Amino acid sequence: MAQLWTKMTQFYGHKFTSSFGDHDVDGVWLRALNGLTPKDLANGLAACSDRPDPWPPSAPEFKHLCIASLSGFPDAETAYREACNSAGMAEAFKCYSHPVVRVAAKNVGSARLRSEEKRFVYPEFQRAYEIVCRRALAGEDMEAEIPVALETPDQQERRHSGTTHSRGSSQGNKATAAATLANLRNLLA
8 A cells, every 4th residue: 555655646746645645644545446456456546647637636536547447348437527518418328438338327326417507416326337347347237236225424414305306216206206396386385
């Protein structure tokens, strides 16, 4: 981990140390990168030079760079933009750079990608995308259902305020739609 920290500091300078410290104090990076080989890490470092973002990636973003560089998958941010751009299109016109992007987008839902703020939907998209990428690399079924994650505090707040969109809402979750409509009527009354 110390070698990775040195390389990232050399590459990003103060931007890395001001974001993540002089070393992996809490072991966040160590846990996130657990299971990656030195070659995977080297691939991730090489992928950093191709990123347009001048700021260093977070631990999960770096892990994805390590994995994506081996597979030809786009990075999570690029995949998210692709998914959002295709969200309003008819299925026949959607064009994705890789099937993993389509599967992750399908998992999150077009309605959410099209209408929700990035700060709410991107974490779920990123999680789904990483799971789909891992499945693809392992030769597993990418289309298999992705288990629902624990809610973040933002998601809990939105659920309690009646403005959330559940995973099934794009298929017509009538209970959620009715509750949202009732909330809107109360606000307008």
